[in-house]
Amino acid sequence: MQGCGRVKTLPYSGKGSGCFVLKLNNISHSYGDHSVLRDFDLTLKPGQRIALMGPSGCGKTTLLRIALGLLKPTGGGVENTFSRTAVVFQEPRLLQWRTALENVNLVLNDDKTPLSRGEKYLQMVKLSGSADKYPRELSGGMQQRVALARA
Numbered sequence: 001m002q003g004c005g006r007v008k009t010l011p012y013s014g015k016g017s018g019c020f021v022l023k024l025n026n027i028s029h030s031y032g033d034h035s036v037l038r039d040f041d042l043t044l045k046p047g048q049r050i051a052l053m054g055p056s057g058c059g060k061t062t063l064l065r066i067a068l069g070l071l072k073p074t075g076g077g078v079e080n081t082f083s084r085t086a087v088v089f090q091e092p093r094l095l096q097w098r099t100a101l102e103n104v105n106l107v108l109n110d111d112k113t114p115l116s117r118g119e120k121y122l123q124m125v126k127l128s129g130s131a132d133k134y135p136r137e138l139s140g141g142m143q144q145r146v147a148l149a150r151a
Contacts, residue, residue: 020045021081022067028075029062036062037073086151092143094135100146101131107150121149 022044029037036059044050052060065071066078068087094103105118122128125145135143 020079023079024063024067024076025079026076027063027066027073027078029059029066029071029073037066040076088144088147088151092135092140092147094143094146094150096135099132099134100127100138100142103135103146104150118149122146125149 020043022042024040024042027037027040027042028035036057040063042050052063054060062071064087066073067080068085069078069080094100095106098106100122101118104121108117119128119131122131125148127142127145127149130138130142135146138146
């Protein structure tokens with residue numbers, strides 16, 4: 001990332017050198033005359049994790065939005081081989097008038113999906129006992145786990 005911040009790559013534990021799940025090629029992005037990303041390259045391999053670090057306004061969120069396909073870069077390209085891309089926002093973004101289970105089931109958009117599937121996801125984040133609670137009845141951490149189950 002030129003001009004700001006840095007990308008720290010943690011050790012790669014996958015196999016093979018040619019496969020990748022996300023490749024950012026020569027990514028650039030500007031907001032008007034203000035360039036936040038310039039000629040950024042990244043290859044993310046299966047099992048690899050990275051941390052984006054840098055000061056406020058340097059392009060971390062812009063880079064994530066580009067990688068997710070929510071924002072088109074002004075230069076470069078994205079190759080995404082994930083079978084499904086999901087994101088958990090900093091804020092839980094739960095619907096306040098729906099229970100934890102209803103928030104999870106909201107994204108299971110198949111009418112034939114049994115409710116037990118949503119319950120399974122809540123169980124995975126240790127919230128099976130809170131399925132009938134509304135967001136206002138959950139702690140911030142519990143709300144974040146509902147958002148993770150929904151993703």
